[in-house]
Amino acid sequence: MPLAVSVMLVVAGCSRDGYYHDRNIDYTTAQPSRPLVLPDTRDLSRYRDAMPIPEARNEFVAPEGRFRVPRPDAVASGSQHRFVERRDAGQEGWLIIDAEPGSVWPQLEDFARRQGLGIVSSDPAQGVLTTDQGTLRVRSGLRSGVSEVRCEQGGVTQPQCLDALDGYLMAESQTASASALASQRQRASERQESVRLERSGDEWYMTVDADAQRVWSELGYQLERNFVEESRQLLLESNADTRDFLIEYMTVSERNRGAFSIVFSADVRQTAQWLRLALEETGPERTEVRVINESNKPLSAEDSRELLDTLAAMLR
Structure with missing residues (x-):
């Protein structure tokens, strides 16, 4: 009899209604509560969203009608x-x-x-x-x-x-x-974004609210630290007089080439392109950065935008 009682107690302890209550499925019976309503006389400066959703930095573009997970910022x-x-x-x-x-x-x-x-x-x-x-x-x-x-x-x-x-x-x-x-x-x-991507027709470019000298210096510093991987993203040269950079960069379309397209392509290797980043001061405290294709491979608007988005992330 004592053994039977002990077994019953153990089983009861493991059940949902026993001493150790399993709450893994409690959400199925949860009831929504009424939203908290604050008085109209409250001081608005003392309240804000606990988890504010930031405004989108750039216009969202789904290439060819499909969603593609954006490339994460480098953890270098x-x-x-x-x-x-x-x-x-x-x-x-x-x-x-x-x-x-x-x-x-x-x-x-x-x-x-x-x-x-x-x-x-x-x-x-x-x-x-x-x-x-x-x-x-x-x-x-x-x-x-x-x-x-x-x-x-x-x-x-x-x-x-x-x-x-x-x-x-x-x-x-x-x-x-x-x-x-x-x-x-x-x-x-909460500060206004000073680095943003803009579009003119099929061309994407980056606008920075600063003079060209400051942009060239900061962008050069970031390229020297981040573009160090040969055959993928590498800073080749910089020119302070013309305020431009020559980089080697593997575009997003090249990185996403599938095995089928590689096998049946004349070029079976995934290769990087030579691209020039040209800075132009277009007004007081305003500089535009554009991508110029220096290679024989075509450069799509999507590829240009993805590169500019990578550069913008380094300047933010």
Whole structure:
């Protein structure tokens, strides 16, 4: 009898109504609840969506009426940004800070005081801090939520000043609170997109809200870090005078060629194409980037758009 009672208790414990309740199928009997209604007198600034859906960056195009999963952003070293990064273009140099200008400005003032620089004038609205030894400038960068900081004297870049500022900002970033960083990223996500794809007829091109020199420098930096794979995506050359880049790139249509099309094609190998990225300044703080085919293989509008989308992801 004791053994039978023990077996019954074990079986009961494993059943749905026993001590250990299995909730895996509870959703089948769940009832929807009424949505929460807030009073009209509430302070709207204190409420927002818990999981906001961002606006689409580009126009959606389904090639040939079919949906194709977009290519994910590369998880290479180029996708990981340091809090402070150095940029150089000829005789010019500046820092890229992974924070918005409003967050960087107080740190510039603190840096000037700690370095013993006499502050002559301070203009937060213009992002210009003038000292007795030079001028510090900050403005929004190309990527969302970042800033560009320059240290100049008479319009000439001061490398030693940038080195000192680099070390100071990196040290300060180690003490930044998680809540401050989260708030900063939220503001960055709400900022207007400065890099976008546009279309004119069958041609796609990328528009960046910045002058051509800044775009050429940042795009070159990202290409050097990300386009390093031979026969797939590789930076071949860059020309500062003409502001263009020559790359080797395997297009999306070439990557997606099936075994059947490869076997019955004159070219049985998957090969990359030589493409030129040409920059043109079309207005104040506006630069267009276009793809020019430098190879014998045709380049479709879909292939051009996919490449530009990859480049845009590196600049955002």
